[in-house]
Amino acid sequence: MNSELSKTDGRMLPVMEEFPSLQGEGVNTGKAAWFVRLGGCDVGCSFCDVKESWNPDIHPLSPADGIVENVVKSKIGAVVLTGGEPMKWNLDYLTGELHKKSITIFLETSGSEKPSGTFEWICISPKKGTIVDSYWFEHANELKVIIQNENDMVFAEELSNRVNAGCIIQLQPEWSVRNQIMPYLVQYVIDHPKWRLSVQTHKYIKIP
Numbered sequence: 001m002n003s004e005l006s007k008t009d010g011r012m013l014p015v016m017e018e019f020p021s022l023q024g025e026g027v028n029t030g031k032a033a034w035f036v037r038l039g040g041c042d043v044g045c046s047f048c049d050v051k052e053s054w055n056p057d058i059h060p061l062s063p064a065d066g067i068v069e070n071v072v073k074s075k076i077g078a079v080v081l082t083g084g085e086p087m088k089w090n091l092d093y094l095t096g097e098l099h100k101k102s103i104t105i106f107l108e109t110s111g112s113e114k115p116s117g118t119f120e121w122i123c124i125s126p127k128k129g130t131i132v133d134s135y136w137f138e139h140a141n142e143l144k145v146i147i148q149n150e151n152d153m154v155f156a157e158e159l160s161n162r163v164n165a166g167c168i169i170q171l172q173p174e175w176s177v178r179n180q181i182m183p184y185l186v187q188y189v190i191d192h193p194k195w196r197l198s199v200q201t202h203k204y205i206k207i208p
Contacts, residue, residue, distance in 0.1 A: 033106060081106070
C-alpha cells in the first residue's frame with residue numbers, strides 16, 4: 001500500500017517510533033503516555049530536533065491496529081500522537097479504535113493540515129509562514145509558541161488573538177537558545193500573565 005492510499009484510508013500509517021515516556025512540555029508535563037511519532041512533515045522548522053521524521057517514505061507503513069495493540073499492552077491508558085506532522089494522515093480510523101479501548105488521546109500538531117480524528121486534548125504549535133486551518137484555533141486546548149528571539153513575540157501575540165477563549169497559551173524557549181532567551185520569557189510572562197511558560201523538562205531529565 002502506498003503513502004497516498006494510506007493517507008486516505010488511515011489503516012496503515014508511517015510509524016517512525018513508538019515508546020512509553022512522560023509528556024515533557026506544555027500543560028500536561030509529567031503525565032505518562034504511549035508516544036507514537038508518525039513520519040511526514042513539510043513545515044521544515046530549522047530548530048526541529050527530529051528532522052529524520054520529515055520524509056515519510058523512509059518509515060515503514062504499519063497497521064493502525066498494531067499501534068492500538070501496543071497502546072493497550074502498555075496499560076498506560078493514554079497516547080500522544082506526534083510527528084513529523086501527524087495530521088498529514090487520516091487519523092479517523094486510529095482514533096476511533098483507540099477510543100473503543102477507552103484510551104485518552106493527546107494530539108501535537110502545527111495546524112498546517114485539515115483535521116481528522118477525535119482527541120481529548122489538542123496542542124497546536126503553529127510556525128511562521130504556515131497557513132493554519134481555522135479549525136485548530138477553534139478547537140485547540142493548548143497553544144504552544146516556540147520563541148527564538150524577542151521578535152517572535154509579535155507572532156505569538158497574533159496567535160493568542162486567534163485561539164478560542166478556553167485555550168491555554170504558552171511560550172516555550174527554543175532549546176538551543178534557552179539560556180539566552182529564558183530570562184526574557186520569564187519577565188514577559190510576569191508582565192503578561194495571560195501566558196504560561198513551557199519548559200522542555202524531558203530534555204533536562206534526559207528521557208525520550
